[in-house]
Amino acid sequence: MKSIAAAGSPLLSLLLAQSALAAPADAPIAAVTVYPGSATVERVVQVKPGMTEVEIAGLPANFDTRTVRVQASNGIQLGRIVTRDTSAAEAPGVREAELEQKLQAMRDARDVLEVEAQAANVVRAYLEKLPAAGERTMGTDGKAIAGAIDAVRHGARDTFSQIQRTQVQVRDMERKIAALQKELDRVRSGARDQRSLTIAVAARQGGALRVAYQVNGAGWKPAYRATLDTTTSRIELERMAVVSQKTGEDWSGVAMKLSTGQPRLSPQAPEPQPHLLAYRPPAPPVDHRALLPPLAAPAPAPAPMPQRVSVAGSALRSADDMYIPPIVESQGNFDTEFDVPGKADLASDGREISLPLSRLTLPVAQRIRVVPKMNQAAFLMAEAERPSGVWLSGDVQLLRDGAYVGNTQWNSRATEKLQWSFGRDELVRVTVDRAGQQTGSAGFLSNKGERDVADVYTIASHHKTPVALEVLEPAPVSTSDEIKVETVFEPQPVVRDWERRQGVAAWEKTLAPGESLKIKVRYNIRYPKEGTVSGLP
Structure with a gap:
């Protein structure tokens, strides 16, 4: 074997050299x-x-x-x-070549159908020239005539059926050809220059x-889906990512990671330069009249300004080039990466797709929240401990017992716990009664105005099981020494500044089936008659 290789070493070297100069390699993403x-x-x-x-x-x-x-x-x-760029006209894309091949095959199939239709039309023309059924020639046997008529009838039926089938097939083929041509035009209009890499x-x-x-031209943003099971008081929280790209090449069956890093930003730290101050003495006064030029004829009206056209290379920017990828809000000091399970497919058309990342189940505390002063409706709230790990702010789909109730934006940095509203609770009724309202002066000769407002809130539960109730009331708070506010609550709230919000009172109670809760609020506000007071109830 060694001797054969040595004897044929020049030819073998040539073959190896030719094989080394390889054609473009298969390099999938x-x-x-x-x-x-x-x-x-x-x-x-x-x-x-x-x-x-x-x-x-x-x-x-x-x-x-x-x-x-x-x-x-x-x-x-x-x-x-070594890199080499090729214009789109010189290097048609794989998708374009595939569409052209399909389009040509469709056209060939249509031509075959048209040939069949022409052949059927020839037969039809022949049948139309045959003598009518009532026309007999001398010496023609009756049985022969009957057989001929039957043969003509069957032949005509087959011919006309073939013509109809062919016409239907041609119409269907024309629709497919038009769809392929439209897609091919779209691919050609979005054609991009190509690049090759040659690596020694x-x-x-x-x-x-x-x-x-x-x-x-790629990006992602976090998204979540929270499904509340009111029977078991648990939330199934699914972490997702909304991804899109318009990079010029499709991603098919790729391992995908999502990162909060910003490689497009400059990695260089700023270099401070000396901050120098300079002083210039005031200039002597100048007689500006001596500097004025002599009067001249008025100048002609300026020509209209040309419209600005954004040009990249030699092509005008189209609407497709204005793609803006989704952006995730950076929330940490260092980058965070998420692995997408399995393989991902993402076309280069800018369409957003949702990819699942992980799923977990959390126990929650459910309660009914009511803010009668703002809305006479009760809302189901769910609160859970925040799970460990990195949780970025994003859009949340809310489902209650499998039914979609809406979307909300979750600011993960606003609170230490997960707290979401899962829609209205129609089994809790809220009524607001105005018990009294007076506006006038604090005295006959007083320069103070006064307003006294009293409301009664009634919250009734029609649930078959006990429910936890939370009632919130934003009481008026004075921001000026000139305004005095006297507040009376009955019963007294458990919290005066709910979640450190000034003046927001909170009541908490567990309502039994059919039980009601009444809360009386009264505000006496004194203020100067002169001037304007905003926010009066």
Whole structure:
């Protein structure tokens, strides 16, 4: 074997050299890390022993070549990396070529149907020229005539049925061709320049190259789905991510990570410069009249300003280029990463998709919240201890016993606990009665105005089981020494400044089935007659 290789060494060397000058390698996207506004795309290329060059073609030409990073397996030495850009007209995309092939196949099939239709029309024309059923020629046998008529009838039926079927198939084919043509036009209108990477290697053994680069036009934001089970007092909290991208290439079956990092921002710390102050003495007064030019004829009206057109390269920016990726709000001192389970698919069309990340179940405390002064409705609240880990602010879908009740925005930094409202409770009725209202002067000769307001709140439970009730009342609070407020509550609230909110009183009580709670509030407000007082009840 060694002698054969030695004898044919020139030919073998030539064959090895030709094999080393490989065609574009298959480099599918294996992993993607999505950041706010950008993404790191990682491709994997298999390298065979003896290869000296690896070419990766068909890449979008919109990434910064300075962000390219290449890692090689043991036994593979890396050399220089060369990039080459190709215009969209010179390098049609894979999707465009696939659509063109399908479109041509559809057109060929339509042509075949049209040939069948033409053949059926020829038969129909022949049948129409045959003698009518009542026309007999001399010497023609009656049985022969009957057989001929029957044959013509069957032939006509088959022919006209074939013509109808063919027309239906042609119409269906025309619709498919129009849809494919529309999609092909869309792909062509969104065509982008392409880029190829040529990497010099010295492969002593087989292995893999990992090529990563940074692209813009991608992003993600957190989202949640909270499902309350009122029977078991538990919430199933599902963490999700809303991801979209318009990087110029589809992501199919990739391992995806989501990061709160900001690689697009400059990593350089600011460099302070000396802050110098300079003084200039005042200039002597100048007679401006001596500097005025002689009067001249009025200038012509200025020409209208041209409209600004944003141009990138040689192409006008279209509406598709105005894509804004979803952005996650950074909330920590360091980056946080989330792994998307399984493999993810995401088309490069800017559409947002929701990807599940994790799920957990939390025990909650349920209560009915009522704010009669603002709304005569009762709302079901659920409160849970905040789970450990990083929880970013985001949109929350709320479901109660499997039924969708609405969406809310969760500010994870506002409170230490999870606290959400799961819609109205129609089994708790709230009524507000105005017991009294007076407006006048504090005295006959007084320069003070006075307003006295009294309300009675009645909250009745029609539940079949006891419910925890929370009643909140934002009482008037004076922000001026000129305004005096006297507040009377019956019964007394358990908290005067609920959640450190000034003047917000809170009552808590467990209502038995059919039980009611009455709360009386009265406010006496004195204020100067002169001037204006805002916020009077």
